[in-house]
Amino acid sequence: MxxxxxxxxxxxxxxxxxxxxxxxxxxxxxxxxxxxxxxxxxxxxxxxxxxxxEILPEAMQRLQQREMQARLAPLRGAIENPYPGAVLGNPNGKIVLVEFSDYACPYCRLSVPEVEALIAANKDLKVVVREEAVISPDSDDAARMALAAADQGRYAAFHKAMFAKDQVVPATIDAAASEAGLDLAKAKADIASGKYEVEIQNNQRIAEAIGFTGTPSWVIGNEALSGAQSRDALAAAIARASAGK
Missing domain, CATH: 1.10.287 (Helix Hairpins)
Known part of the structure; x- marks a missing residue:
């Protein structure tokens, strides 16, 4: 959204x-x-x-950037440190792109090929995906299954399979898990234990603290972007973050 x-x-x-x-x-x-x-x-x-x-909009833009930098600074570790395994691209990459995503979000689905292209173009890019289930109860179920997939080392496969589905319902969640090679019985047992609730709630708190109101949302270096972004826009933000290191 x-x-x-x-x-x-x-x-x-x-x-x-x-x-x-x-x-x-x-x-x-x-x-x-x-x-x-x-x-x-x-x-x-x-x-x-x-x-x-023309200096007034420019001055306001500078002010907004400084405010966002101040907002992101104390959250940096919480934002960029992923749930173990919930990473795309290079898990040891020095350039970190964070995406707040919901499997029921059509704009998040449209962002999948953009992110894949960025990963292909930058071998040092680490994409941290924060599961933010905000659209429907089934979003929560898909987010829980994604974290179960991360525990089994199958996160990227599930992420891609789930976004390939036309809708997010229990049947498609199970189908994506099977296609990704998950031990479905173990995944469902882990989900039933409630072990993923803290992570999902924490992602929502972080998003609210940054000021995000929907998905997809992005953090790259000192920048925060809301909504669907083109490949070029994300690449430009990544380049700015890389230059600032």
Missing amino acids: ASSSRFGGILPIVAIVFGSALLGFAGGWAWQATGAGRGATETIVRDYILDHP
Whole structure:
């Protein structure tokens, strides 16, 4: 379920506030520095903003990026450390792409070939998939089976088989598990034990702490992206993360 930016609707208001704050700051600085000329300084700053209004969205973008970096920093370990085995690509890769995913999400299904292409193009890419069951009760069942598959070393196979199904229902979950080579009896016993509930609930808490409201959602380095992303957009974010290391 793709999510739109929650900042877009308030950008004009924030721009006005930002501009006013900038005027006040500049004027105050001039007053303290020289004791005079406040009005002239405010006029200069005001005229510059009016002549270059494009700086306001850019400034807001910078502010949003800094806020997101501050939000991600204390969660870094929780976000990037996978449930054991719930990884695609290179499990020892130094570049980490995190995807919050739901098997009942059509946009997550559309993202599968994009992620596969990124993995094929970057041998150092580790894709951490966080099972976030948000769409239906069957999403939870599929997420539990995925974690059972991770325990059996069959996560990637189940992930691909499950997303190849047209719908997420008990029959297709069992079919995907069988196709992935799981010991189905053991998987169901593990699921019945309740051992995967903490992981699924934890993924939801992490997503909420980041500010995600749907799937797929992504974390790459200091960036968080919501909704379906093109291969090029993800590749660009991966390149920025790689450059920042």
